Amino acid sequence: MATRKKTAKNAAKKAASKKAPKYVYTWGAGKADGHGKMKELLGGKGANLAEMTLIGLPVPSGFTITTEVCTYYYDHKRTYPKVLRSQMEAGVANMEKIMGYKFGDAEGFPLLLAVRSGARDSMPGMMDTVLNLGLNDATVESLAKATDNERFAWDCYRRFIQMYGDVVLGVQKTPDEDHEPFEHVIESYKAKTYGEDIVDSELTAEDNKALVAAFKKLVLDRTGQGFPDCPWEQLEGAAGAVFSSWMNDRAIVYRRKYGIPAAWGTAVNVQAMVFGNTGSNSGSGVAFTRNPANGENELYGEFLVNAQGEDVVAGVRTPDAVAGMAEALPKAFKDLMKVRKILEKHFKDVQDVEFTIQDGKLYMLQTRNGKRTAAAALKFAADMVKEKLIDWQTAVLRNPADQLDQLLAPVFDVAEVKKATIIAKGLPAGPGAASGKIYLNADRAEAAANKGEKVLLVRVETSPEDLRGMIAAEGILTARGGVSSHAALVARQMGKVCVCGASGVDVDYENKTVKAGGQVFKEGDFLSIDGTAGTVYGGALATEPSEIITGLIHGKKASQKTEKYQNFVQLMEWCAAATKMGVRTNADTPEQVKNAVAFGAEGIGLTRTEHMFFEGDRIDAMRQMILAENEIDRKKALKKLLPHQRKDFFGIFKALDGKPATIRLLDPPLHEFLPHTKEQQMDLARTIGVKVETIMQRVHDLHEFNPMLGHRGCRLAISYPEIAEMQAQAIFEAAAQCVKKGIPVEPEVMVPLVGYARELELQVNIIHRVAEEVMAAKDVKFKYLVGTMIEVPRGAVTADEIAEHAQFFSFGTNDLTQTALGVSRDDMGSFLNSYTENDIYPKNPFASLDTTGVGQLMEIAVEKGRSVRNGIKLGICGEHGGDPDSVTFCHKLGLNYVSCSPYRVPVARLAAAQAAINDGSAPKAARKAKKKSTRKATKKAKK
Template sequence: MATRKKTAKKAARKAASTKGPKYVYTWGNGKADGHGKMKELLGGKGANLAEMTLIGLPVPAGFTITTEVCTYYYAHKRTYPSTLRAQMEAGIANMEKIMGYKFGDSEGFPLLVAVRSGARDSMPGMMDTVLNLGLNDKTVEALSKATDNERFAWDCYRRFIQMYGDVVLGVQKREGEDHEPFEEVIESFKHETYGKDIVDSDLTAEDNKELVARFKKLVKDRTGQGFPEDPWEQLEGAAGAVFSSWMNDRAIVYRRKYGIPAAWGTAVNVQAMVFGNTGTNSGSGVAFTRNPANGENELYGEFLVNAQGEDVVAGVRTPDPVSGMEQALPQAYKDLLKVRKILEKHFTDVQDVEFTIQDGKLFMLQTRNGKRTAAAALKFSMDMNKEKLIDWQTAVLRNPADQLDQLLAPVFDAAELKKTPEIAKGLPAGPGAASGKIYLNADRAAAAANKGEVVLLVRVETSPEDLRGMIAAEGILTSRGGVSSHAALVARQMGKVCICGASGIEIDYDKKTVKAGGQSFKEGDYLSIDGTTGIVYGGQVATEPSEIITGLINGKKSSQNTEKFQHFVQLMDWCAKATRMGVRTNADTPEQVKTAVAFGAEGIGLTRTEHMFFEGDRIDAMREMILADNETNRRKALKKLLPHQRKDFFGIFKALEGKPATIRLLDPPLHEFLPHTKEQQLDLANKIGIPVETIMQRVHELHEFNPMLGHRGCRLAISYPEIAEMQAQAIFEAAAQCVKKGIEVKPEVMVPLVGYARELELQVEIIHRIAAEVKEKKGVEFDYLVGTMIEVPRGAVTADEIAAHAQFFSFGTNDLTQTALGVSRDDMGSFLNSYTENDIYPRNPFASLDTTGVGQLMEIAAAKGREVRPDIKLGICGEHGGDPDSVKFCHKLGLAYVSCSPYRVPVARLAAAHAAINDGSAPKAAKKATKKKSAKKAAKRAKK
């Protein structure tokens, strides 16, 4: 009877599993329900496990619970769909059939499973994992007998209780604790039993039994409940913990940094365990098919003999280089090299794999596109294009625009390094140079960075809980762990300088000290780390420009001959071929212009004329003009400023060599130019010979309650038209001077802060009148444009009226964001964190364009402007012009150009190329120019 009841129950569950939506997708033995293109449903890990199975790689059987279940889980108060349990049981049954073991078997070899997360985009270490699930007091004995390996069985059980206790039962470190509670128990036991710290693989079966008992007591003490014995209760608890970890603090911080939507959810992958901890013929590792730090074409990674995968990635042991497998596990190493070739050919990208060797046999547990530094991304893309694995457009897309500035980052000054002692050496995990004040705790590091300090986060090893500190830090240094540890992986993705496994460093969390090379450093002291060589230096070390900067801007042949420089030039040449939208620069001096042009800027999108008034003694003439009590005296002071402005504009036009220059007329309120302390006011009074009381009175008169919305921009020029006249005269006289010297010139005069058509109309009349006067007086002809900056909402929604007087619009998105959101970018620091953490602002709206709000105003202005003037030139000159996501939006809007600071020009060019390639507007034909010719052209440009 009992058997019939069980059979009927089983049949009912089987029938239920086929009803309704499919939530579980299985793989194993060369077959899979899913495939590699199903990342939205199966997550990246599940999709790639299915794909690896289908192409015949040795993947242990398993199943994926889809991202739809995650969505359901949060929408229904953390409960599961009613049919999920039956589908999971069918998935386990499929695994049992393939693997030949039974889940929860206390007589034979029990099927144990790993439960892992799997987001659509890889989020390394941010969510939770449980290994060895299915063990209890009975199945551990069964595993011990089936393998005739008591130490192995109890090692697995000890690991399982630790992971499950941490991830599912919440036995984690409390506020103020620097050590994980389970690790504290292990360390105490080791010192109590052996009088020293030993590696986990040296623990005996009896040691592990004792640790299991102590771990269970810890669970009971912390949770008030015993450790669960039922494997199905364990599995459902682990799946729930993985789904819950999608909304943990570190995952939220990570998603916010990389723009991953919370709505995507995560999948859960349940996979049959294979064991790297059965003895010296077993092991686990993590490898990249090419070096993700520098891009070299070599198998790169680490492994540990007699260990499980978490031992490698957690950084609790410093592993061996993967090349060491050739000696330790020769057949598995040969098999891994074969898999490497298959994966690269199939996925046509560098892969990051996890593998386990059980008793000499290789198993693949995961593959994903490898996270990489900008230097590695550049070399990967060029090499794979040369190997004909990818075309040139794909090569462009393989270089993330938001990482490109890593290539331009400074390196340590060679002369300074010779004078600075090396105090330790570790594994180079994230290239570059970083000097900063050391902090041994993530929260303290983040707090120091918020105060403006340059920070190095120094830890024994990092865990995902350290993410805030890692984001805040300039560099990361750990005394344990390898190049595949959590610290290394996350650092490479963020572009942070990183050294791991610097074993010569002693870190004392309690005393907040670091000892190395016979020296002692406390929190707040300086250290310097070179993530390219792995060397740690005591104190602060000066830096120098990167080889790309010196090659492009300084024209140094030694830099131009490097592979990295030539690769960079080739990438920029491909970007030029792909891009539909131009990139200009925001520049106020000839030197800034030259830098931007060397980076490929097509002109100036914004010159802020007010910056010119602060140089030398010209600020005194500016102040004299502001303090004047009548027009005659104002004109007298402006006459002193005219030659300075003219000279500045001539220098800029000359540096541009015929490229266009958009010059904004005076924008800020006048009070910004006046001294505000009594001492400064007295000094000015003595200089220009007026009573200090007059200056104090004028400062009082010009005070504004909200300068952002006050007497500034075109409002100043309407009140004092002589200011606009002087600036227009300076621009056009400089243009006339260029014409006479045979220098091509293309001035574009921009009127700021226009909200009414009449405001612009009055300014345009002045500009045209002055231009005509200069042409007649100098006897020359030149072309010019007059336009406006769209930076207030009224200007955007009445753009059709304004366009009647404007030949171009430039979106000043800094002020447009302020006026649209009613927020001052200088004062939002007090609530920005609250707004991002509560998902009000997906990102800082002054760093990345608010496309749904401010973006709509831009769309309205663009459409209305084109209605009245179809050939109107549209651009953007706010700081958003250097943000990759904002650049893509501008491309979609059909802008003629974006403008950004000189050192962001390559980033904007790459982002613009990505946008063109992704929407199909880039040409398909490969560029014919060779890398050598491209590098030569760049060298000639730099010399000029």
């Protein structure tokens, strides 16, 4: 009977355990519970560790605690699910079985653990890591005995206490301290014992023992508690620290910049330690399967002999180039080159790997898709298509749209560089040219940038705490660290210009100075850095356009022959083949139009006619019109403006050569055209022969408490129809002039700020009447459209009524955002940071569309507009048209085009193509055309 009860109890336990959620996924010895497509649950690192295990690579055994535990941890006051401990114990037991060591073993070789984060999207350096976990006063002795290497064992123990003390126990520098407390202890010990700053690997076993004692005292002094001896207590503390680091300041700032939702959480990866610090036949490194800075097909990275991985990436020691492994550790290097080929063939993308060599044997600790500059992404994509690793659609997706403008960024003027003196050299870590005022502290750099200064962040080496300053800076310069250091890694991802490991740069934090090339520079002085060449110059150097700009816009053949230019043209051809939605430009001059067309713009989505009134003496005629007291005088002034407007429109139409041009009628309130200082008003009075008192009174009368909501847009033309008449006449006379000269023309007249159908109807009547008059007077015929901007909420929700009179809608998302949110973009700077930090605004709503709010208004307008006018043309002309996320949303809405500033046209084209490929709507005919264009481009490149 007792046996039966026991059996039933065991069965109940088994049934209960079967129902318990699985929170721990193991890998090792060629087997894994997970795989590479489980990033949502296992995070990127855990999923890829499982995947590498499954394809037979040498990965130390371990397990992943899922992202679900992170969510549970924050939902339950930082506690864990009850079943987690037993699942972790099973995970450790699996490691012990595979590795042949016991966790916490004080008799033999103890199993030591590495505890790392693993977000779904890589967040390098933003969260916490603990290595060598499991050591205490007993296990360190057994490790020394098992390895017959006392120095190695105590080196690991010293590292563990420092890392655990910092990450888990919170022993960090106070605001009045310049140095990290543990580093200060080491530096003081070295100075006292050796009289110099020796390399950590030169510390003896006795040195490390002394430092362990000093570190423990520091922990006790700072926390009031002794360092924990129990390995399981250490493991739970480390896991909790990693989960907690998901919400630390630098992780929050990073997620905000890259749009990573806080709800995703992080996984925790617990992996058996392998040791790169056992001696001269061991080492650690970080490498990319291709060069992430310029895209060259070469193993690129760094390593250190007799070091752990943190030594390489922390920037404290400048590592050796990974190519040097061929001589220092030849067998391991040969194995690494084999792994490189396997990884690229399997993942079909450039990989960023971490590895350790323990006593000559290579172990892979991580792989992830490598962060890359825009130039590298372009070359990777083009080369991998040629190598048949990926197809052309994948190549389009591999180029991040929000980084594409890096390719158009200026470089230093060649003549300036020839005259300038190089004051220091470092490693080229982030291509491009940057000049700015130097700041040695992230907070001061951010504050200066917020004031509008161009800033260079200069540090001995950067750490994740410097993230805010790195975001604010034009470029980053470090005295130490290599191309895999924190500075280099983050700079590449952000597209920042970066020079690392410039040993000739001496940074003095205390005196706020930088010494280089025999010169002393104070904070606020200018330096210039070339992240392509790795050079540093004193002062500010002038720049010149990139080779893509000179090739496309200026037609320079030398630029057109470069590989970067040809790859860019090829990418744009692929985009044209995939894109369903067109891209236009916001342009007010023929030169802007020509630039945009060179980038592939299909027309103009917005010409702001008010910009034309400020040129030359036109402003005087405009002011005369505003100051006129009756219609006759207003018409006289407008008559002076007519030829200027006509000439401008003719120049734009000619530059477009038949492409459509959406021209917005006068939009801003009239007071913006009048002078506001007494001196300016007196000058105007003398110029146009009006009493200064009259001008002052008119300025007073036109003053508006909230111009955003005042007498502007279509309201002006309803009050003063003669303004709309003059502008329509100028547009249509320019169109007639084009027709007579054989220039194709397609004008689209846009009425701004419409909220009522009747507002638009009154304007449409004027425009049609003027068009008929011009065609009759000039004896020509031309086609044109009349439409409106949807930029106030009422216009969106009554779009069906408005569509009765509109042949097209163009969403003016700048004003639509202002009126929908009740926020002025000019005034939101005072609270934007608070709103983003509190997750009210996921992003600045004036930079990236508020799709759940403003986007819903757009969706209503699209649906209602099409219900009345099936073929209505739909576009967007706010600056959101150049934001990749906003472009994707517009594609989903089914808009005909987006419009943006000329230099954002390639970004919008790429984003539109990616949206079409991702949802499978890329036109089939275009895919065939694409293959043809690729063959042509390849033949052209070979010639």
